[in-house]
Amino acid sequence: MNAPTYDPSLFTGLSAFPLTPLKDEAIDEDAFIGLIERLVLAGVDSITALGSTGSYAYLNLDERARVSEVAVESALDIPVFIGVGALRTRDVLDNVASAESAGAQGLLLAPVSYQPLTEDEVFALFRTVAESTDLPVVVYDNPGTTHFTFTTELYSRLAGLDGVASIKIPGAPASPAGWDERIGEIRAAIGSEVTIGISGDAHGAEGLIAGCDAWYTAVGGTIPEPMLEITRAAELGNAQLARELSAELQPLWDLFTEFGGSLRVTAAIAEHLGLVGADTLPLPVRDLDAAAKRKVAEVADNLDLG
């Protein structure tokens, strides 16, 4: 199979990760379409549906096919990437097929694990997928959920696969010099053709300033504007402004720390903004409790989010 051809700029800028809202355990399509339309109006660079924030791991193959279709239909001319990860390679390949059918322009693939996976197993998974599709693949490194830890050496091997287009790296607390060093190390390992995207929203600004090409943002799938302002400031080389804008959002980043990550907080923000209903997450994952939701709403109001 020939190397996939795609515009490398596809995997730059802000990629927004919408929730996949549920209602009575089924996909709330109206709410999902509303979220996608917000992202289109805000002018995000791309939309990644069925990321971690989109609860991909909890949905069955039919639900994932349907979400892919709705995302692509609703996104108009904004490129849509689809998360295809699953515990079993067989299911990953089914998700790849449904994403292709839906008209996705890229795939996001995480090495979801139950049995801890070896580096060779993860490499073989990505090779299998890359060989099965013409769509470019984003390597999704999210150890907090997949429980697989990538090495820089594995990034390098994966970047050598035809079709691997971008690597989504986890955020981490680091100094600006620490970020420069880390991004430089990854860049040296993967070359110049594969983009690097930062995740971990509190670290988006520092990642972009240090040279990441993209911000794969979870909360930006629900409140895109503030994340777009940070992204554009960084893209224009205005590191000071990007840092200031991110610092203004510190109360939001603090909520993520306080409430165990961005998912439940993002769902609470979306509910507060009237974009989704209560109990929008897949059980056993539950909404924040009432007191926490009030705190989230207060922060959202104070920061004028939404």
Next chain:
Amino acid sequence: MNAPTYDPSLFTGLSAFPLTPLKDEAIDEDAFIGLIERLVLAGVDSITALGSTGSYAYLNLDERARVSEVAVESALDIPVFIGVGALRTRDVLDNVASAESAGAQGLLLAPVSYQPLTEDEVFALFRTVAESTDLPVVVYDNPGTTHFTFTTELYSRLAGLDGVASIKIPGAPASPAGWDERIGEIRAAIGSEVTIGISGDAHGAEGLIAGCDAWYTAVGGTIPEPMLEITRAAELGNAQLARELSAELQPLWDLFTEFGGSLRVTAAIAEHLGLVGADTLPLPVRDLDAAAKRKVAEVADNLDLG
């Protein structure tokens, strides 16, 4: 709903966890039946199908229903427990229903997680399941695969649920005194009606000697006899013999350490014994490589396993 009624001795002794062998990505039913029949002939106290060793997390709902049926049919009068864990509560409940239909006598439930779960979410999951079925439930604490860490306090809350019958605790390196202390602490927390089962096969003997009621054994699903000897020695109060028998198997325990756990080693032993074919595990999980398989075969032959 009334409290489930069951014979508390159900969850004592040796519960053997067979592989669910695959062949070209489908369930190899003949091989699976062969494994179950070995366990019946060996006289295990119970069989837990679709545990971690049975690759439950990788199989779809239909496959799991079928494996449950085949396990119960093949086990004759040996009680069969079925692993019902899944990332989503909806799927767990479907698995509970199929295990009931198959005639299982108990359920094994692990809090499989992608998004890290809170204690309250895990408690609610177990309550939901316990309220949905009359079958007794084994709490499956396996942080290496589920990435959820139970506290002793949570054990205590769960033991208070009608229907929770046993807690399967992970093995860990500890001195005999350390084991005594740990089991005493758990026993004090959960009371006398819920049994404690040890997993982590290298620690089976110490766990039983320290007062665990059951050994939930992964490798014992493929080679039951040596694990039964250890179990019976411990049950007869002969700690010295149980320790000696376990110490004789040290080369086997060392393989688990060397090759990242028991699953791939157990599959290699089963292949060496002609019980399953090659590539019996669900991709992306792969067989050990040829050199490792030779090493496993050598240990199996030296220890006269099988």
